[in-house]
Amino acid sequence: MKTVGFMIVGVGGQGSLLASRLLGQVLLQTGKEVKVSEVHGMSQRGGSVVTYVKYGDAVYSPIIKEGEADYIISFEKLEAARYAHCLKKDGQIVVNSREIDPMPVIIGAAEYPHDVLDQLTEQSLKVDAIDALSLAEEAGTSKAVNIVLMGRLSKYFDLDVEEWMKAIDTVVAEKFREVNKKAFMLGRNYEE
Amino acid sequence: MKKLMLGNEAVARGLYEAGCKLVSAYPGTPSTEITEEAVKYPEIYCEWAPNEKVATEAAFGASLAGGRSACAMKHVGLNVAADPLFTISYTGVNAGMVICVADDPGMHSSQNEQDSRHYAIASKIPMLEPADAREAKEFAKIAFDISEEFDTAVLLRTCTRIAHSQCTVEMEEREEHELKEYVKNPQKYIMAPANAIRKHPVVEERTAKLTAYAETSPLNRIEYAEDKSIGIITSGTCYEYVKEVFGDAVSVLKLGMVNPLPVELIKTFAKNVERLVVIEELDPVIETHVKGLGLTCDGKNLFPIIGEFSQTTIAKALGAPVQDHIPELQLPGRPPVMCAGCPHRGLFYTLSKNKYTVIGDIGCYTLGSAQPLNAVDMVLCMGASVSGVHGFNKVRGAEAEHKTVAVIGDSTFMHSGMTGLANIAYNGSNSTVIIVDNSITGMTGHQNNPTNGKRINGDPATAIDLVALVKAMGIDHVQVVDPYDLKQTEAVIKEEVAYDGPSVVISRRPCALLKTVKHAPALHVDSDKCRKCKMCMKIGCPAISLRDGAPVIDATQCTGCGVCSQLCNFGAITGGNKE
Structure with missing residues (x-):
């Protein structure tokens, strides 16, 4: 099979590391080769963060560049747009519809482009935007935005839901498993 | 397994x-x-x-x-x-x-x-x-x-x-x-x-x-392809990028041992390929060695000496195809910021407000240099704030001494700030050093250090007492402040900066991200009282944003630290511990 590439993007502190570990784990269970590349350090402090996950028969580079990603999973609207040029033309974006103002917007040096997702659909990209924060809160914690979005991603991806549950059991500490499984299913099953 | x-x-x-x-x-x-x-x-x-x-x-x-x-x-x-x-x-x-x-x-x-x-x-x-x-x-x-x-x-x-x-x-x-x-x-x-x-x-x-x-070590290996028109010498992550672009289509000498570099192995490889290309991130170390052997190769003439490579760097430099994609959008940037509830925020607001020259250091508090606080003048390396403020003040004298401070974290102070402080004490410097003590090594993701009473595995340890240590080094003026308390912080810093002689202020408050830190309830803005003066926006807290010109506090981010409410002249920000 050809290598499939995922980019998990968002704002530092939103839990992209756990999301990438969950995705890495579920892909590992397919028996294919998996590579995950994470961001640590300075950029984790509220900056724009990106994690790459790739799998296939043979994966070499752990990173994804322009036009190479099959999926972008974004925890925030603006961040989906920031990395959209890395998506293949027929790729899929799964995005949290919430806005988090970056510092240039907070201090009034820039304006938040509220229509940014329309700019992406105008480019004929496939965009699935959901209010992941509300679903995470419904599951029991606002911190589960990451897992809600992984649930949403699972809709676009031919893999048994049981495999995802098994992966959650592997990467999530026991006391947080139930809330995360609930968040995952809410994201997966949400209908507008 | x-x-x-x-x-x-x-x-x-x-x-x-x-x-x-x-x-x-x-x-x-x-x-x-x-x-x-x-x-x-x-x-x-x-x-x-x-x-x-x-x-x-x-x-x-x-x-x-x-x-x-x-x-x-x-x-x-x-x-x-x-x-x-x-x-x-x-x-x-x-x-x-x-x-x-x-x-x-x-x-x-x-x-x-x-x-x-x-x-x-x-x-x-x-x-x-x-x-x-x-x-x-x-x-x-x-x-x-x-x-x-x-x-x-x-x-x-x-x-x-x-x-x-x-x-x-x-x-x-x-x-x-x-x-x-x-x-x-x-x-x-x-x-x-x-x-x-x-x-x-x-x-x-x-x-x-x-x-x-x-x-002869298996660490260095040649992978010959049928096509020998190009031979790539590479190592580390660049090898993965080469394979991503060319698969098995080009001949590669992969070096797993980068010092010392082989001589005969490289000469043999060079003999068997038509054109040698060295692909390495940063400096031309392998390339210089290859050229020193009298061989001709491409290297930094095609590849940058600056920055991180990727498969795209290699594809573009060697004329391989790259993927079609939409143009990059022009968007507001999202630089890293001090977290909501970061104890450094109150301190840097105070330093910025008083227009101090701030000789900074390495850690989360480097972010005090970012907009809107813009509070830091220099960041060099671990410990350089303490040594640097001394040199700065010695040359500029009284004019600088009463408006210049060093800012260094607890862990960075233990790393290499102490020797600088010894210099301040020994050479009679009129310098003020602020130790931002958040009880952890922050930026690298919460590691214990000699001042917080815990070893790497969480076992109890001797907690080095910063106040006693500083005093033992001959600094008599040592005060501890809580950076969540803006009035106290400002008063103490002003006093110590005005003092003729060496002084240390310890700005003490644990990192807001520590699991042991209990957050107060989130604050909220009372829209009836708010005059939209934007005073609360001056601290650059990521939890506060403007919606239709009025500040709104994001309850999922706010830790209830109360720094913003101390800036509000109209009592419009309430909640937190004060309720």
């Missing part, structure tokens, strides 16, 4: 499997998780040392005592450890010793982009460079064997993309090694001139032997 492992985790696994007995390190992105993972193996004694020099010397002591040992650091940490490094080259080792160093091309989380391979060359210590996590584990083990066979410490170099990338790694059993006998041997271990003079030729002979090893 196979496991998806981070490069750093794989290095730790390699240390474990090789029977390593001690790992000492100072945290530094991207090297930190080597030690955090190593400590999970009870067979290895692990510790956070106050700095990389101490870590390297502790590892050397362990090697001397007969136990396999390692230390770990980021590239700039090797600058701090350079002193022992250069002489360990002369002494050699007793049991195997591995020095893990992680470079940061692209400066994801670093103050410079130095290339550690120069240290290997300068100190004449062999250096291995894996291309992914699987090799990282394997090379860590081989490094110990080389160390013992050739009587030298071995550098294991990774970079951010290897340290922080995961791939599947096969786990093997630990091989226990009995402690080697320790025999007193002054000629080998006392590097006074008479002995060192005898050791230098040994070092040169060793390099010759290591070069011979590099010719």
Whole structure:
């Protein structure tokens, strides 16, 4: 099979590391080769963060560049747009519809482009935007935005839901498993 | 058993499997998780040392005592450890010793982009460079064997993309090694001139032997393709990028040992291909070696000397196709910021408000330099704030002394701030040093340090008392403030900056991200009282944003620290602990 590439993007502190570990784990269970590349350090402090996950028969580079990603999973609207040029033309974006103002917007040096997702659909990209924060809160914690979005991603991806549950059991500490499984299913099953 | 492992985790696994007995390190992105993972193996004694020099010397002591040992650091940490490094080259080792160093091309989380391979060359210590996590584990083990066979410490170099990338790694059993006998041997271990003079030729002979090893070692391998029109010499993560672009279609000489470099192997490869191309991130180390052999090659004429590479860098430089994509959108940036509830915010607001010159340091509080606080004037390296403020004040005199401060974190102060403070005390400096004590090493992801009373594994430790320490160094003026209390913080800093003589202010409040820190309820803005004056926006808190010109506090981010409410002249921000 050809290598499939995922980019998990968002704002530092939103839990992209756990999301990438969950995705890495579920892909590992397919028996294919998996590579995950994470961001640590300075950029984790509220900056724009990106994690790459790739799998296939043979994966070499752990990173994804322009036009190479099959999926972008974004925890925030603006961040989906920031990395959209890395998506293949027929790729899929799964995005949290919430806005988090970056510092240039907070201090009034820039304006938040509220229509940014329309700019992406105008480019004929496939965009699935959901209010992941509300679903995470419904599951029991606002911190589960990451897992809600992984649930949403699972809709676009031919893999048994049981495999995802098994992966959650592997990467999530026991006391947080139930809330995360609930968040995952809410994201997966949400209908507008 | 196979496991998806981070490069750093794989290095730790390699240390474990090789029977390593001690790992000492100072945290530094991207090297930190080597030690955090190593400590999970009870067979290895692990510790956070106050700095990389101490870590390297502790590892050397362990090697001397007969136990396999390692230390770990980021590239700039090797600058701090350079002193022992250069002489360990002369002494050699007793049991195997591995020095893990992680470079940061692209400066994801670093103050410079130095290339550690120069240290290997300068100190004449062999250096291995894996291309992914699987090799990282394997090379860590081989490094110990080389160390013992050739009587030298071995550098294991990774970079951010290897340290922080995961791939599947096969786990093997630990091989226990009995402690080697320790025999007193002054000629080998006392590097006074008479002995060192005898050791230098040994070092040169060793390099010759290591070069011979590099010719045939499986660490360096040629992968010939049918097409020999181009031959690529590369190492580390660049090898993965080459394979991503060309697969098995080009001939490659992959170097796993980057110091010393082979001679005959490269000449043979050059003879069998039409055109040589050297692909390496950062400096032209391999390229210079190849050209020194009288060979013609492409290298930095095609590839940048700056920044991190990718498959795209290689495809573009060598004319391979790249993927079609939509244009990059022009969007507001999202630089890193101090977190909501960060105790540094109140301090930097105070320094910014009073227009102080701030000689900064390395840590989360480097972000005090960011908009809108814009409070920092200089950041150089670990500890440079304390030494720097002294020099600044000595030259500019009274005019500067009463409006200049140094700001340094608790962990950074223990790392290399103390010697600067000794200079301030000894040389009678009218300087004020602010130690921002958040009870943790923050930026690297919460590591314990000598001031917070916990060891790497959470065990209780002696907590070095900063106030007592500073006083013992001869600084009589020491005050502690709570940076959440803006009035107190401002009053005390003004008093100490005005004082003629050395002074220290400890700005003390634990990091808001610590699990042990209980957050107050979120604050909210009372829209009836709010006059939209935007005073609360001046602190650059990511939890406060404007909606239709009025501030709104995001309850999911707000920690109830109350700094913004102290700035509101109309009592419009309420909640937190005050309710």
